[in-house]
Amino acid sequence: MADFFDRVWRVVALIPEGRVTTYGHIARHLGLGRSARLVGHALHAVGRAGARGPDLPCHRVVNRVGELSGRLRFETPTVMEERLRAEGVSFLDDGRVDLARHLWEPRGAESLP
DNA sequence: AAACTGACGGGCG
DNA sequence: ACGCCCGCCAGTT
Numbered sequence: 001m002a003d004f005f006d007r008v009w010r011v012v013a014l015i016p017e018g019r020v021t022t023y024g025h026i027a028r029h030l031g032l033g034r035s036a037r038l039v040g041h042a043l044h045a046v047g048r049a050g051a052r053g054p055d056l057p058c059h060r061v062v063n064r065v066g067e068l069s070g071r072l073r074f075e076t077p078t079v080m081e082e083r084l085r086a087e088g089v090s091f092l093d094d095g096r097v098d099l100a101r102h103l104w105e106p107r108g109a110e111s112l113p
Numbered sequence: 114a115a116a117c118t119g120a121c122g123g124g125c126g
Numbered sequence: 127a128c129g130c131c132c133g134c135c136a137g138t139t
Contacts, residue, residue: 023121023122024123027122034122034133034135036120037119037121038121039121040120041136044119061120069120071120
């Protein structure tokens, strides 16, 4: 389980600046397609204690339609969007991330334990 | 110990 | 596009 958190963090650390990915993509990439929620739990765990990567770009993880569903777990409810805008991520009129432009899909060997 | 709670996703109408 | 419901599963009550 804790190793699952590790794998999630490892993937998140790879998201390039100015790109985003979704909980579901990460979960599927790790072979746990139906447990996207656990990815959220893993990131929530980052916030507390910061035992692991305190510098993880967790703001680059959004839900499947590009909503910043985790914004309330950040220092303030707005930093998530601010950080993304600061790296050049564009938003649609309805406030969702423009996934068509910025979605990054995990691929490669980082899934290996 | 049982119930509730989500940083979720997919299917259906 | 939208709302609803169901499956999922570790934490918290």
